[in-house]
Amino acid sequence: MKIQIINGPNLNLLGQREPDIYGQRTFDTYVEELRRTFPDVTIDCFQSNCEGALIDKIHEAGFACDGIVLNAGAYTHTSIALLDAVKAVKAPVVEVHISNVHCREPFRRQSMIAPACRGVICGFGLDSYRLAIEALAKP
Ligand code: CA2
Secondary structure, three states: OEEEEEOOOOOOHOOOOOOOOOOOOOOOHHHHHHHHOOOOOOEEEEEEEOOOHHHHHHHHHOOOOEEEEEHHHHHOOOOHHHHHHHEEEEEEEEEEEOHHHHHHOOOHHHOHHHOOOOOOEEEOOHHHHHHHHHHHHHH
């Protein structure tokens, strides 16, 4: 099984800023742990701060892998273009968030992409990604 993780804007700063909200670990270290947790799953990672690059990756991975774990960052709350990209592809997409977006600012409660996603997982720190892969890997 092949899973593509796609991280959006500012998530390259994980482990460097705002550790109270996003934790202290870098994503690279966390992914190594994920790969050990799911030895039978090929896990690829992509991060971009650019909306178009995220859309291109969804198009590419959405026909080449078995599932996408998407943390679109702040684009989650604004991007109809990402919604359309998720709708357009074959692979199921799980929306994830590290923080619990429902107990933060009101604008974070709205997701543009959720209606096109298989499911949404938020609030479990980096473990949200493991839970998403768990859900996608279930037969
Ligand atoms: O909780 C999440 O995973 C978010 O998708 C993170 C986004 C935020 O806009 C969403 O509402 C919820 C922000 C990502 C910023 O990432 C940083 C990581 C470390 C330091 C600073 C920013």
